Structure formats: structure tokens, C-alpha cells
Amino acid sequence: MLTLTFVASVLTYAHLSLCAFATAESIAQQYSLTTSTSIPFPTATLSNTDAQSFIVSQWSLSKGKIEDGASNVEFVNDPFPNNPAPGSTGSASNGTVLQVTYPQGTFSSSTGGAQLYSLWNTSDGSQFHSMLLTYEVAFDTNFQFVKGGKLPGLRGGPEPDGCSGGSAANGSNCFSTRLMWRKQGEGEVYAYILTPNKICDNSDFKCNSDGFGTSIQRGAFSFVPGQWNRVSMLVRLNEPTDTANGQVAMWYNNVDAIDQQALAYRQSEAINVGGLYLSTFFGGNDDSWASPQTVHSYFRNFELWGSSSSSNLTGAKISSASPAAASTEFRSLLAFTLGVGCVLLFGAGLH
Numbered sequence: 001m002l003t004l005t006f007v008a009s010v011l012t013y014a015h016l017s018l019c020a021f022a023t024a025e026s027i028a029q030q031y032s033l034t035t036s037t038s039i040p041f042p043t044a045t046l047s048n049t050d051a052q053s054f055i056v057s058q059w060s061l062s063k064g065k066i067e068d069g070a071s072n073v074e075f076v077n078d079p080f081p082n083n084p085a086p087g088s089t090g091s092a093s094n095g096t097v098l099q100v101t102y103p104q105g106t107f108s109s110s111t112g113g114a115q116l117y118s119l120w121n122t123s124d125g126s127q128f129h130s131m132l133l134t135y136e137v138a139f140d141t142n143f144q145f146v147k148g149g150k151l152p153g154l155r156g157g158p159e160p161d162g163c164s165g166g167s168a169a170n171g172s173n174c175f176s177t178r179l180m181w182r183k184q185g186e187g188e189v190y191a192y193i194l195t196p197n198k199i200c201d202n203s204d205f206k207c208n209s210d211g212f213g214t215s216i217q218r219g220a221f222s223f224v225p226g227q228w229n230r231v232s233m234l235v236r237l238n239e240p241t242d243t244a245n246g247q248v249a250m251w252y253n254n255v256d257a258i259d260q261q262a263l264a265y266r267q268s269e270a271i272n273v274g275g276l277y278l279s280t281f282f283g284g285n286d287d288s289w290a291s292p293q294t295v296h297s298y299f300r301n302f303e304l305w306g307s308s309s310s311s312n313l314t315g316a317k318i319s320s321a322s323p324a325a326a327s328t329e330f331r332s333l334l335a336f337t338l339g340v341g342c343v344l345l346f347g348a349g350l351h
Contacts, residue, residue: 021087021254024134024232028305031234033132037120039276039302041096046075051098055116060275062117062160069114069281072101079298080138083227086253097138097300100280102149107290109165113149113281117160120275120304127272128156128306129239134232138298141226145185146282147289152299153178153189154235155277158270163192164279168211170194171267177235177248178279180215181223185349187257188218189233189248194264196319197244204260216260221252222349228300229349230254235273236311237265238318245315255350261311264318276302 028036040058042051051074055066066073076099106112120128133154155163157174169175169192180190190213200207206215223229230253238246246263249256265271280297283289 022232022251022256023254024132024303024305027232027234027251028132031130031132031236031307032309033130033305033307035122035128035307036303036305038304039118041098041300042075043096044075045077045096048072048074051075059116059118060121062119062274065116067115067117068109069100069112072103072112072114074099074101076298078300079140080227083138085136085228085230088228088230097298100297100299102282102291102295102297104292104294105287105290107281107283107287108285109150109279109281109283111281112291113279115164115279115281117155117274118276118278120306126308128274128308129272129310130234130236130307131273131275132232132234132305133276133302134230134304135302136228136230136300137223138228139185139223139225140295140297142293143225143295143297144292145181145183145223146291147284148180148182149282149284149289150190150279151179151181151231151297152276152278152280152302153233154273154275156237156272156274157266160274166211166285168192169265171241171264172270175265175271176213176277176279177233178213178277179231179233179250182218185223185225186219187221187223187252187349189216189250189258189260190214191216191248191263193246194244194267194318196264197262197316199244199262216248217258220250220350221257224349235265236313237271237273238263238315239310239312241267241269242318243315244318245311245313247311247313252349257350261313262315267318273306276304 102112109115155176159173163174163176176192232251234249236247244264246265247261250258
């Protein structure tokens, strides 16, 4: 009985410790991400034409333009001023938020939503090999998630147009890690990365053989419409480039939701982390993913932290037979068990 009591105490302590709130600032400090920046927002609302001009002039865009959906962006007043993300200590600095429109019947970035790549250009030309992105996202109260859609994340590499839309990562061209909503708002990391070492045998990963992205820990959390949801995503590139020790971690409303530590983002030093990949649309690549009505998402408080250091985790050589999948399965089982405690303790969308 004493042993069972001790185990229960340890698990309770683990629940409280591992489910404790982690702000973006504390995550950045934990991983020694000492450089930071934020995406500027206007102090007043802007209609579509003025919003386009502001974004192009202020957001350091790849190719100097909004790639897709320029007509679908505006800066508007906060639609949910009384519904902050759980655990919030404050609100947007000025109340102005980015609105993205998904017209009825649209799917893919070419028909609805918006897509752009905001480069984080350093004054000394240094490159980032680890980066943390945090932002808040809200959906209309009548938002229907249908089969799924994309949300902003990170990307990098010398090819600015790859690693999206079925253009696969090959180890030297690019990578991308976006968030994605699925049915009923279930969340995941959706990544264009390499998939060596039988990582697709791991139940946390749903891999596609047709060049499209890999779903990571689908359903680890769920987005809630009609309120602000805070997300933070950490990417640490694998180093050396022949070793699968890269990491992606994600926090939902400041609670850890996803952590994978045996990833291969690259096989070439040409790939670094470039910045914010604001990519959001319904889809999917056919009309079964389409929005049944015109709806909107809203974004605010985009912040980035970075470091030139890559992952310092241990890992197997890329393409070798690897025990990493087994150890990752154990971490996932532990995370699921502790996740039950997180739901009981903090609720609000964590699975």
C-alpha cells in the first residue's frame, strides 16, 4: 500500500510539474533562444487594400509579396475582446487583429485563406537553426472545421516555394512545420520533413506516400471557436545533418501538447529556419474539404525567438535501423497518460 501511495504521489507531482503553464518567454529561456522579434500590427483597422500595403511594407515578405489570398486579409477590431485564451495575463497590445477570410466553397491556398512567408532577416546576416513561434488564433463562433485546414507555422531552406502543396522535402531544399485543424477542431503539427528510420511505423505519425506532409500527433489538442487560442511551436534542426535528432514541440494555451525528438529536417547545411509561414486555408486538395459558408479566422501577437544553435539531442543516423521509434512510442504513452491529468487540471482543448 505504501508503494502504491508513493507511485500515486509521484504521478500527481508529475502531472502538476509537466502540465504547469509554460509561457513563450520561459520556453525561449529554457532553450537559450536569446534573439527575439515580433510581427508589427497597425494601431487602427485597415481595409483590404491598405492591409495589403501594410503587410508588404512591414513584414519582410519573401519575393516582396503575399503569395496567395491577398484579397482575403484585413485588420479589424478584436471580435472576442471578452474571450481571451485560457491562462492569459494580457491581451493584444492595441486590439487590432488580422482577419483572414475563407469564402464559401473554397479550398486550397489558391481559392481561399491566405499564404505568405515572412523572413526574419538579422542585421548581421546570421542564420537560425532553432526557432520558437507563438501567436493567438480565433475562429468565428459558427466556424465549421469540415475535414481540416492549415494554420501558420515555420519554414526554412533555400527553396521558398517547396514543402507545401505536395512538393516534398528532400533534405536539401526546404522544410515546413505548420499547424493544422482537423474534424471537430482537432489539432496537429503538419510537417514537410524527411521520414527515415521507420518513423512512419510510429502511431504518432501519419505519413503520405504522395509527397504531401506528415501529420504529427493528430488530436493532441483541439481548437475552440469563438475564443482566442494560444499556440507556441518550437523547431530545432537536426545536427549533425546525418543524424535524426531534430525536435518539434508545441504548446496549446501554454500547456505542452506535442513533443517529438527524433526528426530529420535536413541532410544539408543549406537548410536553416527562415521565419513565419503564414499559411491558412481549408484543405486538402478537393472540394470535400471546402468551407460550406464564408467564415473567418483571426490572428494576433506573432512573436519569434531564435538561436544559431541546432538540436543537442542524441539520435540515430539517418536511414539506419533505429530504436528511436520505440523510445518515441514510450514518450508518447507517457505524454498521453500525463495528458489525462492535464485535461483534469487545465481542460480547455487538451486531449
